[in-house]
Amino acid sequence: MGTIFLHEIAGTAMLLLLGVGVVANVTLTKTKGHGGGWLLINFGWGLGVFAGVYVAFSTGAHLNPAVTVGLLASGAAEYAPGIAVTFGHTVAYLVAQMIGGFLGAALAWLAYRDHYAQEEDPATILGTFATGPEIRNPVWNMITEVIATFVLVFVILMFGNTPSGLGPLAVALLVLSIGASLGGPTGYAINPARDLGPRMFHAVAPIPNKGGSDWGYAWVPIVGPLVGAVLAGLASMAFAA
Template sequence: MGTIFLYEIAGTAMLLLLGVGVVANAILTKTKGNGGGWLLINFGWGLGVFAGVFVAAASGAHLNPAVTVGLLVSGAEEYAPGIAVNAGTTLAYFAAQLIGAFLGAALAWLAYRDHYAAETDQGAILGTFATGPEIRNPVWNMVTEAIGTFVLVLVVLMFGNTPSGLGPLAVALLVVGIGASLGGPTGYAINPARDLGPRLFHAVAPIAGKGGSDWGYAWVPIVGPLLGAVLAGLASMALV
């Protein structure tokens, strides 16, 4: 059983390595991709999901506590073949996803170490790791995150009920679409581990002049996605 959760750690780490990496490439000083723009970031995150799902296939490739919660609320009997839905496995998924997210952020920092050292904009440094709103209004920022995560989890659950299942490419394109359509207000965390793990890494990373980790906002990309996941799980029950 423990080996299964190593897949979840590895898949989530792959997701965050490529996700944090594409944001770093797009916004840090002197990178080849500097100024690449929002769609580069959207596609980079989508392809990070694509790679992460393949790596974590044995664990069901949740990569996201919101997906785990959506499955729990939907009444699923297994999180993956041989992994029953219960309190222990739920907490194990959460832990694996957070550990993987932290490790992925650390690897992305190593890849861009010199560029982080050269960056003087504290907001850009934090923005590679954690999400933040363009217009700061925590309640409505939470609503935005809940809506984006609702779309993600509901579509994942509904595709899971089709004969062909949901392949990595389909999930990747879904994430690209959510980012392009709903990501503008908050940066579309749509995944509590995706935000919290890298934010924790930012807090401890040896980056000179990095500034604070904006813990006052950190609850939004946790509560919003979990709320959206619960609503998606309930909606999936009504639609099946």
């Protein structure tokens, strides 16, 4: 249990450090990457997944409650080799992912502390930590998250049925593809811990001009990915050997 907990915390923290970090680099003023654009953000998140998967490889590197829930819904007997699907293991994954999300956001803030201190736009500050829609329509925003997360979890489960399994590069490219193709409407949370952990950090962080944490929208990147994950897990059962 302790190994699961520590590796998932470390892997998720690495993901969020690099993911929040790339958004901060592109959107905060006076950074070297300011104005780098959407594709730079997509690549940054994809490579953040690449790094995080290596860190947590021994646990199956879920890094995402949606992946854990999708595996549970698929009827899998193990979350990773030697890690049985049990209530205790499920809780360990989910709690560790949330802690890792919070810690990764905190580390990204430390790296860009002076730039956050000089940023005057609350929306820009929040946008480095949490997702938000370009057109605010919570029901359709949730549907976008359902679809994007379905793609993530379904493809992961399908790769899991191949002899080579799902390596870090494959999942990184998958996340890059989802961001480039389906990320425009909502910023593609596709991961409750990716949004909620950093949003919680934003709420308590001593950042000038940060404004509110938009808790009215926070349910969308939680419910959407979890629904998409369950649907992907159920769908994958039809393809099981």
